[in-house]
Amino acid sequence: MARLGLKVATFESTTFEEAASTLRAWFQQRSRWLKGYMQTWLVHMRNPLALYRHGGLRGFIAFQLFIAGTFLSALSNLVLWCAFGLSFFVPLQIFDGALGLTLTHLSSASLIAGNAGFIYLAMLGPYRRGWLELVPFALLAPVYWLLVSAAAYHGLAQLLTRPFYWAKTPHGFGRCTPS
Amino acid sequence: MSLSDAPLPYPAFRLPAATQALLPVAVFAAAAVVTRNPVPAIACAAFAALMQRDLRGAGFTAPIRSGVIACLFLQSGLCAALLGQGDVLRLAIALYLVVSRAVAFAALRSLYRMIALGLALALAQILHPLSGVAGALSLPLLAVALQPEDKRHRAGFAALLMFIPLVSALVLAWLYGVAGVTLWPHVPNTAIALLPSLPLPRQVVVLFCCAPVLWLGVSVRSLRNRAQHVALGIAFLTVLVICVAAWRGAPQALSTTMAAVAALSAGAIAAWPHPSRNGSLALAASALTTILSWLLPYLAAAVLA
Numbered sequence: 259m260a261r262l263g264l265k266v267a268t269f270e271s272t273t274f275e276e277a278a279s280t281l282r283a284w285f286q287q288r289s290r291w292l293k294g295y296m297q298t299w300l301v302h303m304r305n306p307l308a309l310y311r312h313g314g315l316r317g318f319i320a321f322q323l324f325i326a327g328t329f330l331s332a333l334s335n336l337v338l339w340c341a342f343g344l345s346f347f348v349p350l351q352i353f354d355g356a357l358g359l360t361l362t363h364l365s366s367a368s369l370i371a372g373n374a375g376f377i378y379l380a381m382l383g384p385y386r387r388g389w390l391e392l393v394p395f396a397l398l399a400p401v402y403w404l405l406v407s408a409a410a411y412h413g414l415a416q417l418l419t420r421p422f423y424w425a426k427t428p429h430g431f432g433r434c435t436p437s
Numbered sequence: 438m439s440l441s442d443a444p445l446p447y448p449a450f451r452l453p454a455a456t457q458a459l460l461p462v463a464v465f466a467a468a469a470v471v472t473r474n475p476v477p478a479i480a481c482a483a484f485a486a487l488m489q490r491d492l493r494g495a496g497f498t499a500p501i502r503s504g505v506i507a508c509l510f511l512q513s514g515l516c517a518a519l520l521g522q523g524d525v526l527r528l529a530i531a532l533y534l535v536v537s538r539a540v541a542f543a544a545l546r547s548l549y550r551m552i553a554l555g556l557a558l559a560l561a562q563i564l565h566p567l568s569g570v571a572g573a574l575s576l577p578l579l580a581v582a583l584q585p586e587d588k589r590h591r592a593g594f595a596a597l598l599m600f601i602p603l604v605s606a607l608v609l610a611w612l613y614g615v616a617g618v619t620l621w622p623h624v625p626n627t628a629i630a631l632l633p634s635l636p637l638p639r640q641v642v643v644l645f646c647c648a649p650v651l652w653l654g655v656s657v658r659s660l661r662n663r664a665q666h667v668a669l670g671i672a673f674l675t676v677l678v679i680c681v682a683a684w685r686g687a688p689q690a691l692s693t694t695m696a697a698v699a700a701l702s703a704g705a706i707a708a709w710p711h712p713s714r715n716g717s718l719a720l721a722a723s724a725l726t727t728i729l730s731w732l733l734p735y736l737a738a739a740v741l742a
Contacts, residue, residue: 366611374604381597386548393593 260321261312276429285409286425292406293413295329297421332410334405341371373400457493460503461486464510471519477526481519484530488703491537496712501720508723509703513730514695522622524565525693529700530560531568536671536704539579540664543709554579555601562605567682567697571675573602578670640691643737644676647695647729650702650722660709660718668705672698695730702726 259266278284302309302321310318344350351358380396416423465482472478485506485624494695509515518525538557542550558576562569574600612618644654651672677693706719 262638363615370604370608370611374600378600378604381600382548382552385551385593385597390590390593390597393590394596396595 260317261309278427281405283410283428285405287427288406288409289413289416290425290427291413292329292332292410293417293424295325296414296417299325299329329410329413332403332406333414336407337409338402339400339407376403439537443638449739457489458486460489460506461622464506467510468519469597477519478528480526484533485510487537488533488707491704491707495709497706497716497719498713501716504720505706505723508720508727509699511727512695512699514692514697514699514736517692518696525696528565528568528693529696532571532675533699533700533704535568535572535575536668536701537707538665539575539671539674540704540708542552543579543664543667544662551597552601555598559605561611567675567693569602569606571671571678573670574674574678576602578667578674608635611704638647639737640694641676641680643733644698645689646695646733647726648672648698648702649725649729650719651698651705653718653722654705654709659711660706660715662704662710664708665705666670668701668708672701672705675701691734695734699726699730 278287306318309321313321341350345423353361377396377399380399381393384390384392384396461482464485465478468481469475469478486507488509489502492505497505510519514525515529518529534553535558538550538554542554558569558572561572576595579598651669654660655669675697676694679697702723706723709715709719712719
């Protein structure tokens with residue numbers, strides 16, 4: 259759409275779409291979404307120069323951050339959490355000296371700030387709606403990220419093995435379905 | 438609606454915005470003259486600006502605001518802080534932040550007030566360890582802010598309220614343990630001999646008597662609201678924390694607790710209901726607090742001697 263000169267906008271409203279009601283359905287949904295991101299990126303990056311010409315520098319960077327950033331962050335999440343966990347048992351120092359120390363501090367700060375910011379935002383949303391009972395579940399955000407990462411790997415495997423298969427999300431299990 | 442709360446039939450007189458800066462500038466000048474150091478003077482000016490903003494938001498008129506703030510800075514604990522105890526000034530500012538944000542949240546449970554309270558509690562940990570501990574202990578008091586229908590969801594409320602303070606505690610622990618950063622290198626200093634030293638139990642009695650703003654807030658029916666109970670609770674816990682710290686061997690002086698109570702009183706005044714009717718009373722209570730903060734410690738010391 260952007261390459262055709264169109265724009266996407268959002269407006270403040272409530273989405274009443276039913277959320278995936280089981281972990282399996284949710285996993286398949288995320289896997290499909292992330293596979294879609296990967297495929298979109300691959301399609302547009304077949305000719306990066308054409309993408310740059312159509313979107314300009316700003317559009318090109320936004321495309322990389324939004325489309326590639328989404329699945330790359332999901333894919334790297336599991337690797338980084340594993341490295342973090344392993345670092346407690348095995349010395350994983352790649353860089354020595356001041357550079358290594360600086361990288362350690364930067365990555366620790368990023369770990370704390372990123373996770374804390376994400377969890378807090380996830381807490382504020384339900385609070386704003388008056389759904390206090392949902393607030394504690396925001397503390398599970400790191401687990402959510404791990405599941406998203408697993409879904410990204412599942413999507414990547416599907417992209418390689420079954421590129422034209424798109425899993426459907428079953429709906430209609432909620433307590434309130436539109437009549 | 439009482440007559441004094443009725444809207445005025447003419448536009449209310451408002452000072453130009455530039456004049457709002459006069460009070461912090463005056464506080465900065467006075468503090469700079471007393472301390473001969475720009476850092477505490479800037480801290481005092483920021484403290485005054487913050488109090489002015491809160492009192493203005495509460496509806497107190499400019500003369501009352503100026504009077505209350507002047508009375509606060511003239512209290513013995515803050516005078517002692519200005520004359521050489523930077524950490525006590527930090528403690529007072531941190532406690533003011535906590536109590537003012539807590540009473541604001543108790544009065545109206547909005548999202549932004551929740552975030553402001555969380556940030557105040559985090560900042561209190563950074564500014565002074567005692568205010569961090571007192572702030573953390575006072576969190577259960579905010580249960581009074583819960584609506585009856587929300588009392589089933591205390592876990593969610595607690596998680597949201599404690600999240601920022603817990604993360605900041607984690608960051609502080611990480612800074613101390615990994616990066617070797619100490620935020621409070623000068624905290625266990627000795628107090629200057631501005632106020633007489635008193636045994637701990639007598640300090641508590643003196644402190645209670647020196648805080649008319651706090652006990653008026655909960656004993657006078659027209660001033661009483663749930664925010665006043667939160668303020669009094671935080672004041673009680675703060676004094677308790679300071680007493681425990683002193684009992685455990687930390688060199689806390691009477692001036693430390695006096696400064697803490699002074700800051701807590703100022704925070705409580707901003708939550709007084711009907712400022713148009715109670716402005717003079719707030720000023721009188723502040724002035725009384727100031728006088729008692731100078732008179733009672735010496736009186737108690739004289740009686741003891």
